[in-house]
Amino acid sequence: MASIELRGVSKRYPNGLYGVRDIDLKIRDGEFVIFLGPSGCGKSTTLRLIAGLESVTSGDLLIGDQSMVGVPPRDRDVAVVFQSYALYPHMTVAANMAFGLKMRKMPRREIATRVDRAADLLGLSHLLTRKPAALSGGQRQRVALGRAIVREPKVFLFDEPLSNLDAQLRAEMRLELVKLHRRLGRTIIHVTHDQIEAMTMGDRICIMREGRLIQSGPPLEVYANPVDTFVARFLSSPPMNLLPAHLEVDGDGLTVKLGEAIRLAVPERHVPAYRAVAGRPVTFGLRPEDIHEQPPAPTQQGFEVQVVALEALGAETNLVAQPTASGALPEITARLGRQARARTGETVTLYPDLLSMHLFDPETGAVIPRPPLDAPR
Amino acid sequence: MTDSAGQGRGSGLRLLLTHALLILVCLVILLPLLWVLRVSLLPPSLSYSTDLSAPLSLVNFESLFSGRFPRSYLNSLVVATGSVLLALPFAAATGYAFARFTTGGAVARFSVLATQMLPPVVIALPIFQMFQTLDLSNTLTGLILAYAALNLPFLTWILMGFFKGIPVDLEWAAMTDGATAWGAFWRVVLPVSLPGLAAAGVLGFILAWNEFLFALILSGPNTATIPVALAALQTSNGIQIGDVAAGVVLAVLPLMIASRFIQRFIVEGLTLGSVK
Numbered sequence: 001m002a003s004i005e006l007r008g009v010s011k012r013y014p015n016g017l018y019g020v021r022d023i024d025l026k027i028r029d030g031e032f033v034i035f036l037g038p039s040g041c042g043k044s045t046t047l048r049l050i051a052g053l054e055s056v057t058s059g060d061l062l063i064g065d066q067s068m069v070g071v072p073p074r075d076r077d078v079a080v081v082f083q084s085y086a087l088y089p090h091m092t093v094a095a096n097m098a099f100g101l102k103m104r105k106m107p108r109r110e111i112a113t114r115v116d117r118a119a120d121l122l123g124l125s126h127l128l129t130r131k132p133a134a135l136s137g138g139q140r141q142r143v144a145l146g147r148a149i150v151r152e153p154k155v156f157l158f159d160e161p162l163s164n165l166d167a168q169l170r171a172e173m174r175l176e177l178v179k180l181h182r183r184l185g186r187t188i189i190h191v192t193h194d195q196i197e198a199m200t201m202g203d204r205i206c207i208m209r210e211g212r213l214i215q216s217g218p219p220l221e222v223y224a225n226p227v228d229t230f231v232a233r234f235l236s237s238p239p240m241n242l243l244p245a246h247l248e249v250d251g252d253g254l255t256v257k258l259g260e261a262i263r264l265a266v267p268e269r270h271v272p273a274y275r276a277v278a279g280r281p282v283t284f285g286l287r288p289e290d291i292h293e294q295p296p297a298p299t300q301q302g303f304e305v306q307v308v309a310l311e312a313l314g315a316e317t318n319l320v321a322q323p324t325a326s327g328a329l330p331e332i333t334a335r336l337g338r339q340a341r342a343r344t345g346e347t348v349t350l351y352p353d354l355l356s357m358h359l360f361d362p363e364t365g366a367v368i369p370r371p372p373l374d375a376p377r
Numbered sequence: 378m379t380d381s382a383g384q385g386r387g388s389g390l391r392l393l394l395t396h397a398l399l400i401l402v403c404l405v406i407l408l409p410l411l412w413v414l415r416v417s418l419l420p421p422s423l424s425y426s427t428d429l430s431a432p433l434s435l436v437n438f439e440s441l442f443s444g445r446f447p448r449s450y451l452n453s454l455v456v457a458t459g460s461v462l463l464a465l466p467f468a469a470a471t472g473y474a475f476a477r478f479t480t481g482g483a484v485a486r487f488s489v490l491a492t493q494m495l496p497p498v499v500i501a502l503p504i505f506q507m508f509q510t511l512d513l514s515n516t517l518t519g520l521i522l523a524y525a526a527l528n529l530p531f532l533t534w535i536l537m538g539f540f541k542g543i544p545v546d547l548e549w550a551a552m553t554d555g556a557t558a559w560g561a562f563w564r565v566v567l568p569v570s571l572p573g574l575a576a577a578g579v580l581g582f583i584l585a586w587n588e589f590l591f592a593l594i595l596s597g598p599n600t601a602t603i604p605v606a607l608a609a610l611q612t613s614n615g616i617q618i619g620d621v622a623a624g625v626v627l628a629v630l631p632l633m634i635a636s637r638f639i640q641r642f643i644v645e646g647l648t649l650g651s652v653k
Binding site: 014048051052053072073074076078079080082083084086087088089090099100103104147151 | 479546547549550551554556557560564568569571
């Protein structure tokens with residue numbers, strides 16, 4: 001069992017580029033943490049730094065209160081499941097799983113017991129004598145997982161292990177990994193670029209971009225309170241709507257002006273926080289699920305849009321629409337219920353739920369802070 | 378219906394033409410070999426005969442075996458095998474270092490390749506002198522050393538390519554599983570690379586087997602290899618073409634076996650199924 005701590009960890013390559021930069025992060029013992037970000041953001045590099053497969057250039061890295069700088073991977077007691085699975089092709093499934101235990105000179109009988117137990121847990125018992133080439137993708141993935149489990153390491157590091165599976169298998173494995181975490185209670189770091197994995201699996205999400213850790217927190221908290229437009233857009237699909245706007249003083253209150261004609265009153269509870277940026281251009285952000293066909297409150301203002309496209313997903317309908325007001329506004333997306341009535345080409349009125357609105361600095365993209373809403377609302 | 382039939386006729390004709398051309402090309406390549414085979418089986422008096430019904434005999438082989446040829450054959454086997462066994466571990470280590478690490482940089486990689494660009498005769502004389510001083514000329518050990526040195530850059534280059542094709546994830550997995558870097562190489566990379574090592578070994582064997590210049594300079598009557606022995610059949614009485622043909626046939630045999638071997642190994646592709 002082990003906590004992990006990164007103190008100002010950077011990885012700089014000989015060509016001067018940074019893989020990761022100044023990462024400060026504390027992971028509690030037994031926590032399930034997700035590293036999320038687009039490809040090339042440094043999440044896999046961070047994982048390899050923790051595993052010891054790459055060396056830290058500056059900063060300190062601790063596993064269970066012990067500095068790991070200069071400690072080889074074999075002495076860190078971590079297990080990695082690679083995106084490619086990296087099964088040893090010349091060994092059988094059983095030998096693959098036993099390899100780590102053999103390296104640690106465990107008695108043969110104990111090895112057999114552990115391999116059998118893990119194979120049982122993962123439904124691999126009938127495949128133990130096969131070579132990896134004779135397995136399906138899902139089976140290989142399980143063997144890779146089994147190879148990690150038998151060692152009973154302090155820390156599990158998963159490097160996008162689900163990305164090569166088909167959608168259905170991925171959903172099943174997602175659930176199994178969560179169950180596994182609950183059963184083993186070990187610290188897990190799971191790297192992914194998949195928002196659904198990020199939202200559903202972990203206790204905490206760490207969002208990375210260009211080698212830096214930009215936000216970390218419980219999934220719903222990060223979802224409800226993104227620190228900038230990048231996080232706001234990255235964490236959901238379809239992403240948050242971002243519209244150029246102007247914040248204007250309106251008596252005691254504030255009004256968001258979109259384009260030339262759309263004026264939306266800022267809810268009273270947000271007014272104190274936003275008053276400081278009144279009179280300035282801002283980026284107005286609203287998630288697709290916070291836009292409705294019916295007004296959420298009788299007094300709620302709406303605005304007219306022309307429907308560009310409809311994606312009926314069964315449980316919900318994504319509506320892409322162009323605001324009809326003048327002022328060159330971008331298209332917006334609304335996530336409506338199954339019974340969405342709008343049709344492509346029609347002009348309809350949509351009602352934003354402004355309690356969930358966000359404002360961002362149009363230049364830096366940083367959020368203009370307001371008191372968080374209770375998550376989930 | 379007529380269309381497809383017409384198309385069938387057209388493609389049939391094309392198939393015929395393609396095959397005729399292929400057969401022609403095959404004959405260009407195979408005829409000299411078949412001719413050598415035939416000459417080896419004809420009595421020396423009929424070596425240049427065009428009579429296809431001439432009686433076959435093994436007299437050339439008998440004459441070859443009564444002379445020094447068996448000795449040379451053995452020499453070639455020892456030298457080619459020995460040089461490959463000597464060069465392969467070094468080539469594997471260097472190739473792996475080149476493939477995985479920045480060791481030596483581009484300069485080292487290029488210099489390894491550059492040695493292959495030199496005409497062999499340029500190093501033949503210095504090597505001869507060196508071996509004279511070290512008392513290595515006229516010995517099989519000397520030839521083994523020389524061929525190992527000649528083979529080393531070539532094998533290094535081949536194996537570097539092979540190691541580059543092995544996913545680094547495999548080594549990482551082994552290292553987090555508790556292996557040292559050396560352990561990962563020995564227990565995972567090497568077994569996975571066996572087909573590559575075998576292929577490289579066979580290519581090195583062929584290189585050494587066929588080498589003539591160094592063998593000529595560094596060997597004596599007792600240490601001559603097959604190419605030298607065959608060249609020696611050109612005497613003041615003319616070329617003993619029957620013996621030469623028989624010698625060539627025997628010389629080609631191990632190479633044919635070796636290439637079958639290589640093919641099987643290269644095609645097998647052991648890494649299949651390890652990743653993705």
